[in-house]
Amino acid sequence: MSVGIRHDDLRRRNRAMVISAVRRAGQPSRTEIAATTGLSHSTISAISADLIQEGILAESKASEPTALKRGRPQIGLALNPEAAAVLTVVLSLNFLSVAVIDYAGQVVSEEQHRLDTLVMPRDELIGECMAIVRRRLQDPDLDVGSVARIAMGIQGITDTHSRAMLWSPITPLTDIPFADLLEKEFGIPATTENDCNMMAVALQWRDPERYRDDFIAILLSHGIGMGLVLKGALFTGTHSSGGEFGHMIHRPGGALCRCGRRGCVEAYAGNYAIWRSAMGISEDATPTDVGDADMRALAAKARQQDGPEREAYRRAGEALGFSLGSLFALIDPAPVAMVGVSAAAFDLIEPALREAIAQTAGGQHSESISFDTEPNELPLIREGCAMRALTFVDQEIFAPGGQARAGKHVE
Amino acid sequence: MSVGIRHDDLRRRNRAMVISAVRRAGQPSRTEIAATTGLSHSTISAISADLIQEGILAESKASEPTALKRGRPQIGLALNPEAAAVLTVVLSLNFLSVAVIDYAGQVVSEEQHRLDTLVMPRDELIGECMAIVRRRLQDPDLDVGSVARIAMGIQGITDTHSRAMLWSPITPLTDIPFADLLEKEFGIPATTENDCNMMAVALQWRDPERYRDDFIAILLSHGIGMGLVLKGALFTGTHSSGGEFGHMIHRPGGALCRCGRRGCVEAYAGNYAIWRSAMGISEDATPTDVGDADMRALAAKARQQDGPEREAYRRAGEALGFSLGSLFALIDPAPVAMVGVSAAAFDLIEPALREAIAQTAGGQHSESISFDTEPNELPLIREGCAMRALTFVDQEIFAPGGQARAGKHVE
DNA sequence: AGGCTTTTTTTCGAGCCTCAAAAAAATATT
DNA sequence: AATATTTTTTTGAGGCTCGAAAAAAAGCCT
Numbered sequence: 001m002s003v004g005i006r007h008d009d010l011r012r013r014n015r016a017m018v019i020s021a022v023r024r025a026g027q028p029s030r031t032e033i034a035a036t037t038g039l040s041h042s043t044i045s046a047i048s049a050d051l052i053q054e055g056i057l058a059e060s061k062a063s064e065p066t067a068l069k070r071g072r073p074q075i076g077l078a079l080n081p082e083a084a085a086v087l088t089v090v091l092s093l094n095f096l097s098v099a100v101i102d103y104a105g106q107v108v109s110e111e112q113h114r115l116d117t118l119v120m121p122r123d124e125l126i127g128e129c130m131a132i133v134r135r136r137l138q139d140p141d142l143d144v145g146s147v148a149r150i151a152m153g154i155q156g157i158t159d160t161h162s163r164a165m166l167w168s169p170i171t172p173l174t175d176i177p178f179a180d181l182l183e184k185e186f187g188i189p190a191t192t193e194n195d196c197n198m199m200a201v202a203l204q205w206r207d208p209e210r211y212r213d214d215f216i217a218i219l220l221s222h223g224i225g226m227g228l229v230l231k232g233a234l235f236t237g238t239h240s241s242g243g244e245f246g247h248m249i250h251r252p253g254g255a256l257c258r259c260g261r262r263g264c265v266e267a268y269a270g271n272y273a274i275w276r277s278a279m280g281i282s283e284d285a286t287p288t289d290v291g292d293a294d295m296r297a298l299a300a301k302a303r304q305q306d307g308p309e310r311e312a313y314r315r316a317g318e319a320l321g322f323s324l325g326s327l328f329a330l331i332d333p334a335p336v337a338m339v340g341v342s343a344a345a346f347d348l349i350e351p352a353l354r355e356a357i358a359q360t361a362g363g364q365h366s367e368s369i370s371f372d373t374e375p376n377e378l379p380l381i382r383e384g385c386a387m388r389a390l391t392f393v394d395q396e397i398f399a400p401g402g403q404a405r406a407g408k409h410v411e
Numbered sequence: 412m413s414v415g416i417r418h419d420d421l422r423r424r425n426r427a428m429v430i431s432a433v434r435r436a437g438q439p440s441r442t443e444i445a446a447t448t449g450l451s452h453s454t455i456s457a458i459s460a461d462l463i464q465e466g467i468l469a470e471s472k473a474s475e476p477t478a479l480k481r482g483r484p485q486i487g488l489a490l491n492p493e494a495a496a497v498l499t500v501v502l503s504l505n506f507l508s509v510a511v512i513d514y515a516g517q518v519v520s521e522e523q524h525r526l527d528t529l530v531m532p533r534d535e536l537i538g539e540c541m542a543i544v545r546r547r548l549q550d551p552d553l554d555v556g557s558v559a560r561i562a563m564g565i566q567g568i569t570d571t572h573s574r575a576m577l578w579s580p581i582t583p584l585t586d587i588p589f590a591d592l593l594e595k596e597f598g599i600p601a602t603t604e605n606d607c608n609m610m611a612v613a614l615q616w617r618d619p620e621r622y623r624d625d626f627i628a629i630l631l632s633h634g635i636g637m638g639l640v641l642k643g644a645l646f647t648g649t650h651s652s653g654g655e656f657g658h659m660i661h662r663p664g665g666a667l668c669r670c671g672r673r674g675c676v677e678a679y680a681g682n683y684a685i686w687r688s689a690m691g692i693s694e695d696a697t698p699t700d701v702g703d704a705d706m707r708a709l710a711a712k713a714r715q716q717d718g719p720e721r722e723a724y725r726r727a728g729e730a731l732g733f734s735l736g737s738l739f740a741l742i743d744p745a746p747v748a749m750v751g752v753s754a755a756a757f758d759l760i761e762p763a764l765r766e767a768i769a770q771t772a773g774g775q776h777s778e779s780i781s782f783d784t785e786p787n788e789l790p791l792i793r794e795g796c797a798m799r800a801l802t803f804v805d806q807e808i809f810a811p812g813g814q815a816r817a818g819k820h821v822e
Numbered sequence: 823a824g825g826c827t828t829t830t831t832t833t834c835g836a837g838c839c840t841c842a843a844a845a846a847a848a849t850a851t852t
Numbered sequence: 853a854a855t856a857t858t859t860t861t862t863t864g865a866g867g868c869t870c871g872a873a874a875a876a877a878a879g880c881c882t
Binding site for chain 3: 007011014
Binding site: 422451454457480483484 | 866867868869870871872876877878879880
């Protein structure tokens with residue numbers, strides 16, 4: 001049952017709120033923080049004095065060219081980059097990348113690595129992940145505060161508590177508890193996050209104007225994934241990362257999907273599905289991975305002339321449109337960001353998509369639904385992981401105490 | 412942006428928590444409240460003294476046959492039935508019902524009324540609603556505390572803020588701001604709620620064991636509706652009541668739905684759709700309303716022998732199964748309550764439903780998905796409205812102050 | 823019956839937290 | 853140099869929750 005508010009929670013929450021206001025605003029003055037949080041100046045003054053004394057915030061000496069105004073000039077408060085650091089791990093098809101990020105959000109160090117995820121045995125895959133993290137952690141250049149959190153973004157389904165990868169299209173392996181493995185190996189709290197969810201988190205930070213309370217990030221790549229933000233919060237399943245938009249049923253008993261089932265959206269709109277359709281291969285054929293370059297070539301050909309290639313994109317658009325319509329029937333329409341290599345071919349997809357969505361209950365105002373595209377998902381996933389980890393540090397380490405009161409931060 | 416916690420919010424929230432604990436538990440002692448809320452005994456003592464003094468709670472003199480225990484006996488705290496009252500209005504196809512309910516949740520007075528919703532002009536429909544409410548409010552037997560809240564449950568789509576009915580299958584009229592009309596007429600704060608959402612709320616109170624954090628209530632009637640509770644909270648769309656499960660697309664371009672579109676789940680599983688299919692009427696035929704008695708007869712016939720009737724239910728099950736599978740792909744599987752006249756025929760629907768759902772990503776563990784049935788939706792809707800209104804009184808009237816601090820309750 | 827034990831509830835003082843108002847600080851304007 | 857303006861800090865008051873201790877209200881035991 002929901003629990004009462006203890007007296008100590010008050011300061012904790014307001015501390016977290018101040019930190020969050022600074023992270024969001026960049027260099028707000030105390031007065032600005034008071035305005036956005038609704039707390040009094042004295043409270044903000046007290047809390048920020050604490051945070052500065054603890055080395056979490058710092059007064060920004062950086063002489064911003066503030067407009068000349070009468071009165072005492074505002075002093076900007078900024079996150080102290082050295083207060084902590086976080087580490088992101090992004091594991092996607094045949095690709096592993098790691099970055100160390102300081103408390104202010106700047107990349108300090110990074111490393112990337114190609115590997116054959118599809119065929120690697122379990123121990124080797126885990127070993128590679130651990131090894132690349134270890135190398136980054138032992139980097140002598142790394143003099144930023146100790147790494148306080150690891151966020152791993154994985155293409156695939158994770159559990160609600162962000163502990164494990166349950167299933168992934170990039171490997172036949174299942175149920176790898178990456179978070180536990182990382183914590184055990186490095187003694188640093190870690191989470192395992194779904195890639196599309198991290199895309200959504202990143203978009204929220206990148207463009208809070210457009211992606212604020214309700215929006216959808218859809219990954220158009222080998223598979224079809226979705227990250228969903230509703231009422232300002234990331235939407236996840238009750239047991240898993242959820243939002244498996246790609247496996248909503250478009251046509252019962254239809255085309256063969258990579259997941260082994262039939263008729264999923266992905267079986268019409270995933271890279272392999274578009275390819276299969278364009279090449280005139282049977283819908284029952286086992287999906288094969290198609291390189292990004294091949295997909296770009298396919299899109300170019302589809303643009304050049306009408307033919308099976310263009311028809312393949314049309315069918316993908318139709319599948320996406322009807323399924324988005326079904327989704328919108330549940331949650332109401334929201335802005336959409338199309339991410340991934342096939343988002344670069346969205347011009348080929350959009351007409352059929354809009355035509356389909358207009359035939360659904362969720363697409364009632366289909367012309368007002370806006371789409372944005374972003375061809376490269378990896379930077380988004382990393383940014384999302386970074387923000388996930390950083391906000392964890394903000395809330396759980398620098399404003400600790402929730403239920404199990406953690407050790408106090410000592411200066 | 413999220414707002415800081417003021418000092419006065421603390422007491423307010425804990426007050427609300429105590430009230431909520433009492434409503435949930437029935438007659439908890441102070442000690443029990445302290446345990447469930449996590450607050451200290453002294454705090455509970457102080458808050459409950461206030462609440463008793465204000466006439467919101469009362470010590471239950473009712474000599475419960477508590478097991479003989481050593482020590483000072485616990486004093487049960489109960490809601491004071493006379494602290495306030497709420498009024499529920501349920502408007503469904505050709506039927507209007509109103510009830511007055513005391514603060515403890517007991518029905519004090521009620522009235523029901525048949526009317527032709529499908530053909531009534533706007534003014535008349537609104538007039539009937541206002542008249543029946545006025546009669547109940549003026550009932551001389553009504554000596555319970557003044558009515559503090561009205562909750563109206565309507566079959567159809569409402570807006571997020573529960574102010575208006577946007578669209579409904581029971582009338583060609585649209586955009587009726589019932590909440591505003593009621594408030595203006597009677598000066599009592601009111602809301603307009605979606606019927607299926609209220610069903611879900613009621614189930615949560617009726618059987619909190621089974622329907623706690625994640626579950627689905629599906630109305631199988633003329634149309635197909637859904638109320639969805641995720642992570643303990645009612646799920647609504649971003650602009651409307653949302654959860655229009657009945658208008659997810661089952662077969663793109665398929666059977667004609669009552670909403671004018673094609674291929675919706677409802678066009679296969681709504682009463683009219685089952686009837687149409689059983690009678691061998693074309694899928695393109697305009698939907699007609701079918702009486703409950705006819706539906707019961709149809710189900711009986713389907714049970715009796717294999718034939719087009721049984722096949723119609725099978726097709727309904729298939730549509731429901733694939734769509735539930737798509738839904739579960741998004742939110743993960745959860746317990747389902749089937750409500751409404753066709754829920755009584757769930758035995759005819761279930762086999763095909765399970766077969767279909769097993770073919771979807773969301774139905775991975777389809778055998779573990781459990782269904783419960785409840786043929787009568789009206790009592791559920793009324794209960795849901797009652798609890799909705801009562802918890803509003805709990806939180807907004809008896810623990811006021813959120814942002815715009817309301818006048819304090821004076822004894 | 824009367825004292826003892828057990829459990830619940832209330833009382834009381836301490837420690838925090840937030841807030842409003844006043845004071846201090848820092849700069850532009852006159 | 854004095855004044856005006858705006859931001860930040862200081863200070864005292866009031867409220868809230870908590871822990872400990874006291875009070876209350878029973879059953880238990882001799």
